[in-house]
Amino acid sequence: MTTKQRAFISFDYDHDEGAKIMLAGQAKLPDSPFEFKDSSVKEHLTGDWKEKVRRRMDNVDVVVVLCGEKTHTASGVSAELEIAKSKSKPYFLLAAYADKSCTKPASATASDKLYKWTWDNLKTLIHGGR
Known part of the structure; x- marks a missing residue:
C-alpha cells in the first residue's frame, strides 16, 4: 500500500465551502491517494495568520487550490498559494465546478x-501527474 499524500486544501471560504467539504469527503474513500490534513480558515487567526498557515503547510505533501467563480478575488487563497510556492510545496489548481466558470487566484501564473x-484526474494530480 502506498502512503497517502497529506493535502492542504486552499479555497474561497465565502463561496466554495461546499466544494471543499466534497473534496475532503473524497479523501475518505478506500482508494483515495490523499488524506485531508488542513485547509483555509474563515476565522481570523490571532497574530500573524500567514505564519500559522506556513507552519500548517510544513505538515503537508501537496497543496490543492480549489478554484471557484470568485477565486480571483479571494486574497486569502492568493496568499496561501504564495506561501506554498515559497515553501516549494507541490500544488495544483482544481476547478471546483464543472458547470461554472472557475477562476485562478491572483497569485497563479x-x-x-x-x-x-474528476476522480481519475485527482488521483493523478495528487501523485504529481501535472
Missing part, C-alpha cells in the same frame, strides 16, 4: 493549468 475535477 499563466502557466498554472486549471484541471478538471
